[in-house]
Amino acid sequence: MSETIVEILANCLERMEAGASLESCLADFPNQAAELEPLLRMTQQMKHLTNVGPRRTFARSAHLHLENQLAASGKDVTFKPLNRLTRQQPKLLPQRKFSMSMLQLMIAAVLALAATTGGAAYAANASNPGDVLHGLDIAMENVQLNLAPDVASKVQLRLEFASERLAEAQAMFSENDADDGLEALNEYGTQISAIAQLIGSSDGADQEALALLLETAQGIHQDVLTNLLDKVPEQAKESIQRAIDASNSPIGIPEAPPEDTGAPDGVGAPNDAGAPEGAGAPDEAGPPDGTGRPTDLPAGPPADVPHGPPAGTPGGPPSDTPDGPPDNPPGKP
Amino acid sequence: MNPQANVSKLLAMAAEGDRYSFGEFYQLHLNEIYRYVLFRVNDHNEAEDLTAKVFLEAWESLTGARRGQKIKNIRAWIYRIARNKVTDYHRTKKPQEPIDDNPDKKLQSNWLEGELDDLFISRKLAQGVRQLQANYQEVIILRFINQMSHAEVAEIMNTTESHVRVLQYRALHKMREIVAEVDNE
Numbered sequence: 256m257s258e259t260i261v262e263i264l265a266n267c268l269e270r271m272e273a274g275a276s277l278e279s280c281l282a283d284f285p286n287q288a289a290e291l292e293p294l295l296r297m298t299q300q301m302k303h304l305t306n307v308g309p310r311r312t313f314a315r316s317a318h319l320h321l322e323n324q325l326a327a328s329g330k331d332v333t334f335k336p337l338n339r340l341t342r343q344q345p346k347l348l349p350q351r352k353f354s355m356s357m358l359q360l361m362i363a364a365v366l367a368l369a370a371t372t373g374g375a376a377y378a379a380n381a382s383n384p385g386d387v388l389h390g391l392d393i394a395m396e397n398v399q400l401n402l403a404p405d406v407a408s409k410v411q412l413r414l415e416f417a418s419e420r421l422a423e424a425q426a427m428f429s430e431n432d433a434d435d436g437l438e439a440l441n442e443y444g445t446q447i448s449a450i451a452q453l454i455g456s457s458d459g460a461d462q463e464a465l466a467l468l469l470e471t472a473q474g475i476h477q478d479v480l481t482n483l484l485d486k487v488p489e490q491a492k493e494s495i496q497r498a499i500d501a502s503n504s505p506i507g508i509p510e511a512p513p514e515d516t517g518a519p520d521g522v523g524a525p526n527d528a529g530a531p532e533g534a535g536a537p538d539e540a541g542p543p544d545g546t547g548r549p550t551d552l553p554a555g556p557p558a559d560v561p562h563g564p565p566a567g568t569p570g571g572p573p574s575d576t577p578d579g580p581p582d583n584p585p586g587k588p
Numbered sequence: 589m590n591p592q593a594n595v596s597k598l599l600a601m602a603a604e605g606d607r608y609s610f611g612e613f614y615q616l617h618l619n620e621i622y623r624y625v626l627f628r629v630n631d632h633n634e635a636e637d638l639t640a641k642v643f644l645e646a647w648e649s650l651t652g653a654r655r656g657q658k659i660k661n662i663r664a665w666i667y668r669i670a671r672n673k674v675t676d677y678h679r680t681k682k683p684q685e686p687i688d689d690n691p692d693k694k695l696q697s698n699w700l701e702g703e704l705d706d707l708f709i710s711r712k713l714a715q716g717v718r719q720l721q722a723n724y725q726e727v728i729i730l731r732f733i734n735q736m737s738h739a740e741v742a743e744i745m746n747t748t749e750s751h752v753r754v755l756q757y758r759a760l761h762k763m764r765e766i767v768a769e770v771d772n773e
Contacts, residue, residue: 264760265738265753272735294760297767301732303710304717309622313636 263287267295406457410450410465414472417446421476428487437491440498447473595662599650610650614643617663620734621670627729628674630718638677642670664743667730671744678722716766724759731756 267280277295281288396416403409420443427436447469454465480499484492595616601609621642626635646669659665717728723745730741731752738756742749 261753261757264757268731268756269738272737293764294757297713297760297764298732300709301713301728302735304627304713304733305623305735306710307623307626307714307733308619309636309639310632313622313639 260287260290264291264294267291268298271295271299406453407461407465410453410457410468413446413450413453414469417443417450418472418476420446421479425479425483428483428491431488433488433491436487437494440491440494443476444498596659599659599662610647613646617666618643621666624667624670624729624734625674627714627717627733628722628725629677634677638670638673642666642673645669645673661740661743663736664740667744668746671726712767712770713763715770716763719766720759720762723755724762727752727755727759728763 263284267277267284270280271277277292277299280295281292284291396412399412400409403412420439424436424439424443427433427439450469454462454469457465477499480495484495484499487495595613598609598613598616618639622635622639625638625642626632629635629638646666649669717725717733720728726745727741730736730744731738736744738749738752742752745752
């Protein structure tokens with residue numbers, strides 16, 4: 256073996272990695288070209304092997320598995336796909352308070368996604384309603400919600416999930432699958448309703464910032480929904496119109512916590528657009544009717560939204576709301 | 589800011605207990621670590637299990653007893669964890685029948701073929717990689733499949749760049765022989 260050819264090979268490889276052609280390298284070393292050429296061609300062919308990656312099921316389950324292991328050891332970690340809002344703002348979620356600049360960045364991220372994809376990007380890596388994996392997706396979303404450290408994180412997660420559901424609805428309706436499209440719309444409504452409740456349970460600056468974020472996202476969602484109206488069968492139009500009305504509604508942030516009800520005023524859709532039945536009510540919180548949710552589907556409170564009493568009322572938050580209501584932590588009157 | 593600096597920042601945040609940063613780090617490196625492990629162990633299930641262990645150990649290293657240690661090259665660091673896991677795996681697994689004792693076995697392997705049905709050349713190359721001796725295999729995987737520089741490979745393999753160049757030359761020649769054999773069968 257010649258030391259020279261070792262160095263020449265390494266040199267050629269580095270040049271090719273920097274963009275030079277194989278031919279130019281061979282031309283520079285005519286005496287070694289016969290030996291070099293097959294080796295260099297083989298290295299080029301090996302680039303095909305970079306396509307080998309983990310199975311999708313592994314990528315999903317590995318997240319869950321690792322989360323569980325770390326959570327069990329008190330070192331919990333939550334994984335978020337890179338194509339979501341945190342891609343631009345990896346440090347965003349742990350923030351307890353939103354500064355205006357951060358809020359602007361969050362909104363910019365929402366707008367950028369909507370501008371480039373029409374809102375459909377969220378569904379790129381997700382299963383659709385009716386898919387075998389859809390149940391797993393939803394279960395994993397719930398795990399993420401359970402691990403989210405505070406209300407702001409939960410709101411952001413739910414906003415992502417809402418956008419995914421909306422994109423799934425788009426996909427389903429474009430495939431003339433009205434049933435699954437309506438189911439996705441129903442899940443969208445559930446998320447929006449839960450977000451409104453979460454915002455109602457947050458405090459001060461967070462509440463204002465999160466409400467603005469939701470309004471921005473809803474503006475985008477409304478465009479998507481309006482576009483859908485022209486493309487769906489007649490029986491779905493009414494549901495979509497109600498969802499549009501719901502996204503038009505102001506976000507209800509209670510001026511003061513109600514004494515004996517968990518439903519923040521105005522949370523969810525307005526009454527004339529299919530008010531969310533029990534949105535925020537302690538045991539019946541579910542998606543707003545106005546989003547096309549079939550009435551025979553079981554309704555239950557989302558895992559991470561305050562069950563019943565919003566901020567400042569006794570009763571205790573769900574176990575996955577570590578921050579709890581700001582003024583009255585669990586068990587504290 | 590260069591990518592390495594970005595990842596450094598992610599890890600620094602993770603070491604401070606920022607859970608999301610570690611999630612980002614995981615997403616960034618999952619594919620390449622999985623690929624490295626898969627080509628070293630030739631088994632999807634083992635590769636999945638080992639890859640999960642690699643990231644668990646990385647997290648423990650960041651937040652546990654070794655917290656605060658200076659990580660010079662993050663990519664090399666996570667690969668070294670993966671390398672150790674693969675070494676442990678080979679040390680403890682049951683001995684297998686040597687592949688060369690049964691030439692037909694070379695073509696019976698289906699560990700990657702299912703994914704590369706339409707890439708005949710890739711399939712041959714994948715077979716070639718799995719038949720290399722360990723250090724040749726490692727150089728080929730790191731240099732040409734995961735596309736790392738001589739310097740990065742040297743750091744991961746704990747050797748010099750000039751030794752990596754020598755290994756690379758020998759490994760490519762051996763690969764060529766193996767692929768030629770597959771062509772002739």
